Amino acid sequence: MKELILYFSRADENYFGGSLKYIEKGNTEVVAEKAAALTGADLFKVEPVKPYSADYNTCIEQAKKDMQSGVRPEVVAMPEDMSQYDLVTVMYPNYWGTMPMHMFTVLEQIDFEGKTVRPVCTHEGSGMGKSEADLKKCCPGAVIKKGLAIQGSSVGRCDDVLKKWLEA
Numbered sequence: 724m725k726e727l728i729l730y731f732s733r734a735d736e737n738y739f740g741g742s743l744k745y746i747e748k749g750n751t752e753v754v755a756e757k758a759a760a761l762t763g764a765d766l767f768k769v770e771p772v773k774p775y776s777a778d779y780n781t782c783i784e785q786a787k788k789d790m791q792s793g794v795r796p797e798v799v800a801m802p803e804d805m806s807q808y809d810l811v812t813v814m815y816p817n818y819w820g821t822m823p824m825h826m827f828t829v830l831e832q833i834d835f836e837g838k839t840v841r842p843v844c845t846h847e848g849s850g851m852g853k854s855e856a857d858l859k860k861c862c863p864g865a866v867i868k869k870g871l872a873i874q875g876s877s878v879g880r881c882d883d884v885l886k887k888w889l890e891a
């Protein structure tokens with residue numbers, strides 16, 4: 724079974740347990756790379772044509788506006804030849820209770836018929852939010868497994884729980 728890890732992640736300024744700090748690599752990217760090392764899956768990062776601001780508060784507002792208007796923001800590229808993958812592990816940060824809108828842009832263009840999808844969401848308190856329900860709408864025909872929620876500020880310590888979930 725061939726697997727793709729399809730993920731969105733943003734570095735720069737973010738909120739960690741009460742304070743703002745700049746990070747070089749986004750939380751979800753840390754998890755995606757750990758998972759790829761464990762499974763040997765291919766990795767594909769969803770890159771916005773217009774990235775959200777490096778400033779946390781500005782980013783929050785931009786993402787809120789996109790979520791409320793339901794836009795499908797442009798992405799730099801789509802993953803190639805999705806037909807080779809049976810398993811797609813979709814990883815994203817919780818943005819306003821669901822996936823970043825760029826994930827909707829990408830997922831809605833993929834034919835998921837016959838594929839298995841497993842979601843991983845990093846968050847800062849609200850877990851998966853309604854992302855699993857939204858994923859079901861974006862991926863008709865897919866079997867969607869129960870998701871894994873990981874607190875963003877603890878991705879450095881998620882190895883055991885991630886390994887167990889990936890093997891389940």
Ligand SMILES: Cc1cc2nc3c(=O)[nH]c(=O)nc-3n(C[C@H](O)[C@H](O)[C@H](O)COP(=O)(O)O)c2cc1C
Pocket residue numbers: 731732733734737738748749750751752782783784786787815816817818819820821845846847848849850874875876
């Ligand atoms: C625009 C934005 C919206 C967010 N909304 C939520 C939210 O609704 N619930 C939550 O628990 N965390 C929220 N967070 C926190 C992120 O989900 C969390 O920090 C995540 O690990 C970031 O992943 P990344 O570093 O891979 O981008 C939000 C963060 C941002 C930047």
